[in-house]
Amino acid sequence: MSSNDLTLPGAPEADFNHLLRANLERVFNERDPARRAAAVADLYVVDPVMYEPTAIVTGRAAICEVAGRLLDQFGLTFAFHADGVAVGHHGLGTLRWHAGPGEEVAVTGTDAAQIVDRRISRLWVLLDPSVR
Template sequence: MNDVIATGLLETSIERVWNERDGDKRLAAIAEIYHPEARIHEPERSITGHGAISNTVAGVLADMPPGFRFEVTGPTLGHHGVAVTRWRGGPPGQVIVSGADAVRILDGKIHEHWFFFDPAREG
């Protein structure tokens, strides 16, 4: 597996899937980036499939304030079909959530995607 493919897919998923509020555009991006049997793993649950991923993203973004976006804070590193990166999310000038993601690539697409969240920031 080309390390550039793994790291590129992870960064692209954050930009084109996890920031996309339009459901049709998000599903199209998921189909390009995620394996048909893709699984995402959050600390409290795991889900499988493009529709479930899209619904999860929609729920996350619906709970966020106007202008909220995720951004890679990197560097994104990868080898042997696995990539990891750091990220943060919030409206412009504010960080309300941060953490790290890891993905495993299968057949040139993300097959598994793990989310790790930093502890909540104190006010």
């Protein structure tokens, strides 16, 4: 554990809202691969891990690839939108979100992130069950 680890008692808290909203906007809504990679470098630790419902994604390049593939798969109007303000403490933050084409909501969920040294170290993508 580094001396700057945000889980240490008395360490200043990260700006959970800024980090998790920037992750949605600058990574998962960014269609330009170079800009997405720059955002991941800013927001994530060197060796991050993302836990999706069906996969474990390791490394910055792999996270960029997953985000790009999602955007390509669902079309030009597909986007993620934050619902409310991210909350967190002691190195753990959460942000509710919804996504879909245009104004349509196709999926909802929550991102839960472990924050280390003011960057995302681990990200869990939690999808809500479909309501039909």
